[in-house]
Amino acid sequence: MKxxxxxxxxxxxxxxxxxxxxxxxxxxxxxxxxxxxxxxTGNSYLAPxxxxxxxxxxxxxxxxxxVTFEPGCRNNWHIHxxxxxxxxxxxxxxxxxxxxxxxxxxxxGDIIDIPEGVKHWHGATKDSWFQHLASHVHVGDPExxxxxxxxxxxxxxxxxxxxxxxxxxxxxxxxxxxxxVYPEYLQEYLEFAHNxxxxxxKEEPGVICIYPMQQLRDDCQIRILEIYASQEAxxxxxxxxxxxxxxxxxxxxxxxLDLVDMxxxxxxxxxxxxxxxxxxxxxxxxxxxxxCRKFSGxxxxxxxxxxxxxxxxxxxxxxxxxxxHIYVVQSAEALAKIDLNxxxxxxxxxxxxxxxxxxxxxxxxxxKRDSGVEDASIVATHMILAAESVGVNSCWVNxxxxxxxxxxxxxxxxxxxxxxxxxxxxAEGTGPQKAHFSRKPIExxxxxx
Ligand SMILES: Cc1cc2nc3c(=O)[nH]c(=O)nc-3n(C[C@H](O)[C@H](O)[C@H](O)COP(=O)(O)O)c2cc1C
Numbered sequence: 001m002k003x004x005x006x007x008x009x010x011x012x013x014x015x016x017x018x019x020x021x022x023x024x025x026x027x028x029x030x031x032x033x034x035x036x037x038x039x040x041t042g043n044s045y046l047a048p049x050x051x052x053x054x055x056x057x058x059x060x061x062x063x064x065x066x067v068t069f070e071p072g073c074r075n076n077w078h079i080h081x082x083x084x085x086x087x088x089x090x091x092x093x094x095x096x097x098x099x100x101x102x103x104x105x106x107x108x109g110d111i112i113d114i115p116e117g118v119k120h121w122h123g124a125t126k127d128s129w130f131q132h133l134a135s136h137v138h139v140g141d142p143e144x145x146x147x148x149x150x151x152x153x154x155x156x157x158x159x160x161x162x163x164x165x166x167x168x169x170x171x172x173x174x175x176x177x178x179x180x181v182y183p184e185y186l187q188e189y190l191e192f193a194h195n196x197x198x199x200x201x202k203e204e205p206g207v208i209c210i211y212p213m214q215q216l217r218d219d220c221q222i223r224i225l226e227i228y229a230s231q232e233a234x235x236x237x238x239x240x241x242x243x244x245x246x247x248x249x250x251x252x253x254x255x256x257l258d259l260v261d262m263x264x265x266x267x268x269x270x271x272x273x274x275x276x277x278x279x280x281x282x283x284x285x286x287x288x289x290x291x292c293r294k295f296s297g298x299x300x301x302x303x304x305x306x307x308x309x310x311x312x313x314x315x316x317x318x319x320x321x322x323x324x325h326i327y328v329v330q331s332a333e334a335l336a337k338i339d340l341n342x343x344x345x346x347x348x349x350x351x352x353x354x355x356x357x358x359x360x361x362x363x364x365x366x367x368k369r370d371s372g373v374e375d376a377s378i379v380a381t382h383m384i385l386a387a388e389s390v391g392v393n394s395c396w397v398n399x400x401x402x403x404x405x406x407x408x409x410x411x412x413x414x415x416x417x418x419x420x421x422x423x424x425x426x427a428e429g430t431g432p433q434k435a436h437f438s439r440k441p442i443e444x445x446x447x448x449x
Contacts, residue, residue, distance in 0.1 A: 042073030074123025082143035094130035102431020103159035185253035206233020311386030318371035348422035
């Protein structure tokens with residue numbers, strides 16, 4: 001048993017190493033990009049492309065270079081002056097991000113037009129090679145490249161994360177593959193199925209789930225639950241080397257195959273269901289949360305709201321007083337009252353008003369401070385991070401007069417409002433703003449005594 005597990009683990013590791021580390025492209029890789037290495041994190045390669053009809057050394061009117069990024073490689077933030085840069089993506093998976101905007105996920109066939117004067121970066125995703133052709137269109141003198149700071153590991157991790165989340169549940173493909181396997185090939189087939197599932201979910205941002213199962217009453221009856229973020233993600237998946245290995249390797253093992261497309265009964269619950277098993281690290285949740293300032297207008301799911309409120313319920317409070325009171329604002333009438341008090345709802349269809357009972361706070365020794373504001377802040381912080389963990393974007397809002405808002409919403413006299421939390425889904429094309437990427441170095445805010 002132990003030996004089988006070891007072989008299996010080795011196979012999985014080999015499969016992921018091969019597909020992540022091999023550049024599978026008919027476009028030239030060229031030479032190490034030594035001249036610009038100082039402006040890149042990770043290794044990149046450069047291949048000038050000479051039009052086929054021109055002789056070597058002939059000048060083309062529009063020069064192109066093919067840039068190859070190894071997995072994890074990206075260039076520094078930079079600005080093109082006097083030119084637009086055009087990127088034509090030719091293979092692999094990459095990311096393009098403009099300063100203050102959300103990252104855009106790139107595949108072969110995508111084109112990016114980078115305006116003059118805009119701070120940006122581009123590169124490969126963390127798990128894939130990436131190639132794009134680059135060309136400059138002159139728009140004014142002087143033409144130059146201004147190289148700026150590297151894209152930090154935190155910015156890069158957040159961009160990889162955001163690149164996966166641009167799809168909504170509506171775009172997803174959900175399917176159950178019903179497969180019957182010849183008994184003599186069963187063990188071998190199971191290894192193939194396991195490998196393709198693990199490798200796909202690990203390496204392809206758009207593959208949400210590939211989960212093979214066997215019937216108990218007939219173990220040759222295999223069912224695979226497959227969920228893809230979009231049609232595009234599915235098309236990408238079936239071209240990957242690991243899927244092709246699975247398909248070719250299992251052809252003679254399969255007696256019958258039926259692909260059954262399913263419609264989702266509760267798409268809004270999907271991120272919640274998967275958050276239970278996927279377990280992103282706390283750091284990932286804390287760094288991917290951002291102040292969302294444009295919501296799509298779509299309402300959050302009941303399960304998501306439940307998970308957020310439950311995280312507030314579990315928060316610690318001084319002396320365990322639990323003096324918080326959360327108001328869920330979803331009706332048009334109550335949302336209009338929020339709008340009367342602050343311009344910061346940003347289209348969110350749910351706002352949580354976090355208040356606390358002023359008559360039930362703990363006054364600390366010295367008599368000058370009590371627990372109300374901080375207990376309610378802890379509750380709100382729990383909820384805002386829980387929102388991120390179930391795929392809900394948020395904004396912490398304090399730009400309002402708390403007494404007036406309390407009176408407009410008809411809160412009891414003994415309650416004070418701490419904050420309003422906007423909840424929803426970021427509108428397409430929006431993402432973290434500049435402030436999100438600007439945190440002081442740890443030495444400035446931490447002292448060891
Ligand atoms: C106590 C507090 C009050 C805030 N009030 C507002 C607000 O009224 N309107 C708003 O748009 N953002 C507000 N924010 C969001 C902050 O501006 C934002 O969190 C900060 O700039 C860091 O950006 P990030 O959240 O995207 O990382 C508030 C945040 C906190 C913690």
